[in-house]
Amino acid sequence: MNISWLFIPAGLMLLAAEVNLTRRQWLVNLVALAVQYLSMFLLLTSVRAPSFALIKLIVGWMATLVLYITLASVGEFYAVKGPQRLSSGQFFRLLAGLFMIVFTIVFLPQIQSLFLMEGNQPLLLAAVGTMLLGLLQVSMISEPFYIILGLLTFLSGFELLYASLELSLLLEALFAGINLGLALVGAYFLVKDAEIEQP
Amino acid sequence: MSTPLIWIVIPIGFAGVLALLHNKPKLSSILTCVFTLGLVVLALVFPKDLAFVLPDQRIEIPSSLVILNRTVQISGESLTMVALLYAITLLWNLGNSVFKVSIWFNALSLVITALWVTVLSVIPFLYAALLIELIALLSVPLLSPRGKKTDLGLLRYIVFETLALALILLTGWMLSGVSAVPAASPLLLRASIMLLFGFALWIGAFPFHSWMPMISQTSAPLAVSLLLGLMQTALSVFLLTFLDQYAWLRNLPQVYTSLRWLGVIMITFSGLAATLQQNLARHFGYLIIMETGYSLLAISLTPQGGLPYLAMLLLPRVLSYFLWGWALSGIRQLQPEASFEQGSLSGLYHTFPLLSMSILVSMLSLLGFPLLPLFPQKQMLWLLTAQNAPETIPFVIIGGLVMLTAILRLFRLFIQPKGKKTSPNPAGEPAKLIVPIILMFIVMLAMAIAPQVILPRMLEILAPFTHLTLF
Numbered sequence: 001m002n003i004s005w006l007f008i009p010a011g012l013m014l015l016a017a018e019v020n021l022t023r024r025q026w027l028v029n030l031v032a033l034a035v036q037y038l039s040m041f042l043l044l045t046s047v048r049a050p051s052f053a054l055i056k057l058i059v060g061w062m063a064t065l066v067l068y069i070t071l072a073s074v075g076e077f078y079a080v081k082g083p084q085r086l087s088s089g090q091f092f093r094l095l096a097g098l099f100m101i102v103f104t105i106v107f108l109p110q111i112q113s114l115f116l117m118e119g120n121q122p123l124l125l126a127a128v129g130t131m132l133l134g135l136l137q138v139s140m141i142s143e144p145f146y147i148i149l150g151l152l153t154f155l156s157g158f159e160l161l162y163a164s165l166e167l168s169l170l171l172e173a174l175f176a177g178i179n180l181g182l183a184l185v186g187a188y189f190l191v192k193d194a195e196i197e198q199p
Numbered sequence: 200m201s202t203p204l205i206w207i208v209i210p211i212g213f214a215g216v217l218a219l220l221h222n223k224p225k226l227s228s229i230l231t232c233v234f235t236l237g238l239v240v241l242a243l244v245f246p247k248d249l250a251f252v253l254p255d256q257r258i259e260i261p262s263s264l265v266i267l268n269r270t271v272q273i274s275g276e277s278l279t280m281v282a283l284l285y286a287i288t289l290l291w292n293l294g295n296s297v298f299k300v301s302i303w304f305n306a307l308s309l310v311i312t313a314l315w316v317t318v319l320s321v322i323p324f325l326y327a328a329l330l331i332e333l334i335a336l337l338s339v340p341l342l343s344p345r346g347k348k349t350d351l352g353l354l355r356y357i358v359f360e361t362l363a364l365a366l367i368l369l370t371g372w373m374l375s376g377v378s379a380v381p382a383a384s385p386l387l388l389r390a391s392i393m394l395l396f397g398f399a400l401w402i403g404a405f406p407f408h409s410w411m412p413m414i415s416q417t418s419a420p421l422a423v424s425l426l427l428g429l430m431q432t433a434l435s436v437f438l439l440t441f442l443d444q445y446a447w448l449r450n451l452p453q454v455y456t457s458l459r460w461l462g463v464i465m466i467t468f469s470g471l472a473a474t475l476q477q478n479l480a481r482h483f484g485y486l487i488i489m490e491t492g493y494s495l496l497a498i499s500l501t502p503q504g505g506l507p508y509l510a511m512l513l514l515p516r517v518l519s520y521f522l523w524g525w526a527l528s529g530i531r532q533l534q535p536e537a538s539f540e541q542g543s544l545s546g547l548y549h550t551f552p553l554l555s556m557s558i559l560v561s562m563l564s565l566l567g568f569p570l571l572p573l574f575p576q577k578q579m580l581w582l583l584t585a586q587n588a589p590e591t592i593p594f595v596i597i598g599g600l601v602m603l604t605a606i607l608r609l610f611r612l613f614i615q616p617k618g619k620k621t622s623p624n625p626a627g628e629p630a631k632l633i634v635p636i637i638l639m640f641i642v643m644l645a646m647a648i649a650p651q652v653i654l655p656r657m658l659e660i661l662a663p664f665t666h667l668t669l670f
Contacts (some may be wrong), residue, residue: 158365182336195346
């Protein structure tokens with residue numbers, strides 16, 4: 001089976017994670033998150049039946065929707081900002097993220113032998129790259145919304161990797177619960193902090 | 200009807216009912232206490248073979264339940280642990296009926312306990328990693344209620360649990376074909392390192408501990424003490440599951456040495472850090488770290504007979520946590536502006552004599568002070584450590600001594616006069632706060648004087664770990 005087309009969703013997934021790591025505009029971040037889940041779905045179709053892969057897409061988009069509705073409803077505190085130039089911090093995160101992606105590409109053969117996955121390079125590249133970018137995000141930022149975004153990114157990478165290793169219905173159900181739980185916790189943090197900022 | 204249905208599914212369903220009753224706190228509290236008491240009693244009296252013999256028939260209760268092609272199994276031998284977990288929830292829910300920590304406390308505490316029971320019962324047991332993550336997410340409303348800014352410690356807690364989830368699941372996948380791998384395989388070494396790293400993240404081992412003192416400072420003391428107490432109790436036993444299931448893991452001598460040094464570092468570090476704290480509430484985080492260190496020390500002494508002391512540490516330790524949570528909650532209820540900063544603690548004894556003494560008694564108890572309930576077990580652990588790993592003893596002594604220094608410093612602060620003539624709090628300490636403390640003192644004293652009465656029952660917790668108890 002020709003899987004070279006899978007490098008397109010893999011690249012899209014990494015790009016979305018890189019955008020979330022770099023930019024601080026919640027609407028852009030949520031669009032990137034939705035794209036990330038779509039790419040994840042496309043990659044998953046190479047190892048799973050489309051009906052199974054669709055579960056991850058629906059759950060991911062539901063999580064994105066929960067965050068979108070919350071951010072849209074908490075009003076001016078989280079107002080949408082227009083396009084902004086990159087600040088020095090954002091530029092630094094961009095470079096750090098690029099470094100991680102290059103690192104993943106360079107060491108891909110070693111990572112492949114570690115996970116005994118000889119065939120599916122695009123899936124492994126997207127999974128490990130996204131996990132590293134998610135890790136970078138949670139370690140560089142202290143705002144609750146972006147930490148939740150980082151965790152969702154990390155988990156989507158991990159789920160992609162694990163989906164190619166093991167299939168279990170209970171595991172799928174628990175992962176869905178965790179993703180939705182993380183989104184709800186993120187929404188809870190947003191509402192709570194907005195209430196304090198603008199009583 | 201099966202045991203997982205009784206101790207997992209029905210409690211979760213009941214928690215749903217409690218959630219609907221969240222605006223009727225009194226009714227919700229009474230229902231929770233009666234229900235959890237029922238679960239505790241049932242777990243204690245249930246026959247170990249899960250069979251009821253009637254005059255004309257024998258009824259056997261199945262021990263497993265299949266959910267989405269995976270099994271959840273609670274055997275008769277595991278029921279003592281189930282009883283302990285629900286007893287903890289019962290005790291704290293009694294506390295919540297006085298302090299009203301959160302309107303969701305009853306429902307969430309019940310769900311969280313049911314999930315901890317599932318963690319210890321799910322097959323394959325590595326799926327527990329996902330349940331622990333769910334528990335962390337469910338803990339959020341209790342640890343960070345509305346009206347308080349989101350705390351960085353809580354965020355770190357969620358991040359660490361998520362990272363641990365990935366590490367443990369990957370370890371599980373690596374180990375799935377381990378029986379065909381030779382003992383000296385690098386795969387085993389890699390898996391062991393990832394497993395220990397994942398566990399270190401879960402239990403908040405040094406240097407992943409920072410969230411514990413942070414949430415101890417910012418969250419309600421009763422909620423923190425319940426969640427961390429449940430977590431520590433369940434994870435100590437869960438670590439035994441790993442050692443029991445994987446022969447190669449328990450046969451690796453480096454595993455016990457690593458656990459021992461990790462435990463000793465936690466004991467020493469927590470003592471040193473506690474002496475530097477300026478906020479009383481943060482001490483709880485360090486006490487938890489110290490106790491986790493002792494749990495690891497006991498597990499590391501498994502081949503030398505350390506496990507019984509781990510089992511016997513669980514109950515008295517939980518009582519000390521409860522006393523701590525109760526006393527701090529009591530002070531906060533009587534003095535809502537109390538910040539627990541060092542400057543505000545001066546002369547606390549003159550205002551709240553019994554509550555302030557409860558804080559010190561709980562700390563001394565955890566330290567393993569004579570005449571308090573953790574002394575006999577800790578004394579035996581110190582003895583075992585001295586016999587089998589004498590090189591670690593200086594660090595254990597340093598940890599204990601510096602923690603004692605921190606407690607004595609608090610004692611000095613509590614009893615020193617405030618400068619002007621001090622008088623007891625005009626409102627005094629109400630009976631509803633004092634009576635449970637006195638009862639707790641009596642129970643703790645009884646446990647210290649006659650540990651052979653109650654604590655041997657706790658050894659039943661070890662019954663499912665047949666490979667470990669053979670040592």
